[in-house]
Amino acid sequence: MSNETKIGLLTVIAVSLLIWGFKFLQGQNMLSSSSFLYAKYENVDRLTTSEPVLINGFQVGRVARIYFAKDMKTLEVEMEIDNGIDVPKTAVAEIVSTGVMGGKEIILQFDGACSGATCAASGDYLEGNTKSMIASMIGNPKDLDPYIDVMKNGVTGVVDTLKAQLSDPNSEASQSVDDAKIIIANLKS
Numbered sequence: 157m158s159n160e161t162k163i164g165l166l167t168v169i170a171v172s173l174l175i176w177g178f179k180f181l182q183g184q185n186m187l188s189s190s191s192f193l194y195a196k197y198e199n200v201d202r203l204t205t206s207e208p209v210l211i212n213g214f215q216v217g218r219v220a221r222i223y224f225a226k227d228m229k230t231l232e233v234e235m236e237i238d239n240g241i242d243v244p245k246t247a248v249a250e251i252v253s254t255g256v257m258g259g260k261e262i263i264l265q266f267d268g269a270c271s272g273a274t275c276a277a278s279g280d281y282l283e284g285n286t287k288s289m290i291a292s293m294i295g296n297p298k299d300l301d302p303y304i305d306v307m308k309n310g311v312t313g314v315v316d317t318l319k320a321q322l323s324d325p326n327s328e329a330s331q332s333v334d335d336a337k338i339i340i341a342n343l344k345s
Contacts, residue, residue: 189239190217190236190237190238190239191236191237191239191241191277191278192220192235192236192237192278192279193234193235193237193249193276193278193279193281193282194232194233194279194280194281194282195232195233195235195249195262195283195284196225196230196231196232196233196284197230197232197233197251197284197286198229198230198231199231199286200222200233200251201251201253201260201286202258202260203219203222203233203260203262204219204222205219205220205221205222206218207219207259207260207261208261208262209235209237209249209261209262209263209264210261210262210263210264211241211243211263211264216237216238216241216264217235217236217237217238217241218235219233219234219235219236219262220234220235220236221233221234222234233249233262233284235262242269242270242271242275243264243266243270243276243282244266244267244268244270244274244275244276245270245274245275245276245280245282246266246267246274246283247264247265247266247282247283248264248265248282248283248284248285249262249263249282249284249285250262250263250264250265250284250285250287251284251286251287252287253287253288264282
């Protein structure tokens with residue numbers, strides 16, 4: 157084999173590895189087969205490509221592409237789902253915030269497993285939904301009820317104490333309010 161042939165073969169291998177490595181760093185694995193599911197959104201809330209797609213906190217894919225639909229009002233998100241992961245047709249693809257710094261991910265929400273015709277095939281559209289940052293962090297609003305009750309009781313106690321202090325003319329709080337009134341009257345004059 158001539159030197160030119162060896163250099164040409166080495167160049168083809170190097171370029172192939174470079175392309176594969178670049179795609180791998182983008183989150184695309186060119187050596188495995190995947191299915192593609194789609195969802196439509198009014199607002200993707202700064203979702204970008206290569207963001208994870210999760211089921212119960214486990215990554216099952218990634219966002220492959222985001223583009224405008226033909227109506228130019230909605231956005232379509234193409235999700236690359238790993239081979240062997242069955243997603244029901246009734247699943248909801250929900251965009252959620254991962255933290256205060258603005259990270260996003262898609263969580264596939266559904267009730268139970270699917271089989272056969274109830275599973276989404278490659279190219280199917282899922283329902284799309286976007287959760288706000290606060291709603292993403294809270295999760296279930298019913299989880300906040302005990303904390304709200306504790307805060308309500310604490311604030312009620314503080315307000316009652318403040319009312320009692322202000323209604324007593326000999327208390328320091330009442331005297332401080334009277335002194336503030338005198339200072340404001342002096343400043344006006």
